[in-house]
Amino acid sequence: MSKAYQRHGKSITNFSKKLPSPQSELAQETLKDPYNLDFLRLTIGYKEKDLEQGLIDHIQKFILELGKGFAFIGRQYAIEIAGDSYYLDLLFYHTTLHCYCIVELKTTDFKPEYAGKMNYYISAVDRLLKKDIDNPTIGLIMCKTKNNLKVEYALQDIDKPIGVSEYLVKIMDKLPKALKSSLPTMEDIEAELASIKKKKAGKLKG
Numbered sequence: 001m002s003k004a005y006q007r008h009g010k011s012i013t014n015f016s017k018k019l020p021s022p023q024s025e026l027a028q029e030t031l032k033d034p035y036n037l038d039f040l041r042l043t044i045g046y047k048e049k050d051l052e053q054g055l056i057d058h059i060q061k062f063i064l065e066l067g068k069g070f071a072f073i074g075r076q077y078a079i080e081i082a083g084d085s086y087y088l089d090l091l092f093y094h095t096t097l098h099c100y101c102i103v104e105l106k107t108t109d110f111k112p113e114y115a116g117k118m119n120y121y122i123s124a125v126d127r128l129l130k131k132d133i134d135n136p137t138i139g140l141i142m143c144k145t146k147n148n149l150k151v152e153y154a155l156q157d158i159d160k161p162i163g164v165s166e167y168l169v170k171i172m173d174k175l176p177k178a179l180k181s182s183l184p185t186m187e188d189i190e191a192e193l194a195s196i197k198k199k200k201a202g203k204l205k206g
Helices: 023-030 048-057 059-066 112-128 148-156 186-205
Strands: 035-043 070-081 084-094 099-105 138-143 162-172
Touching (some): 048 059, 084 112, 112 162, 148 162
Parallel strands (some): 035 162, 138 162
Antiparallel strands (some): 070 084
């Protein structure tokens, strides 16, 4: 799946209410829904850390999928508030929007609490990192699936500009051939068990 032009501007956001024009229109058009992450090879039951590591391993492809203007700053970017440390999954700076962009990765359906957490992170980045020349920080929550109505409700009264998109990824349900060939088959295991039983039976007769 490519057809990026059909996916631009499709993310569910509150940009029109939280960003001034024309910044809101440009930010809206910058985000996609869904994001195509088929370059990853994840296995069934993958975790958020696996998704994040895969994107870091293929950061060039990921940035190409995000689109022009995204400059990667860091993963698990640490921010400290009142003595506590918080870690942003991925932090970017958008050179056209002139703002920071926080990307949070979720391996589940969208949950309303994700918006509250992102709102908190954006507030922190605006206060700790944002300069006077920067535009307001935006957040992108990338979920495995989402219900658009639930997203709209969750973002309705949120103070900060947030977008929510799904992502598409290929799931590997089989082990790589190199690893698979090194593991015993069911027949091998059954033969080994039969051999052990035979040896035990021989010792008892002896």
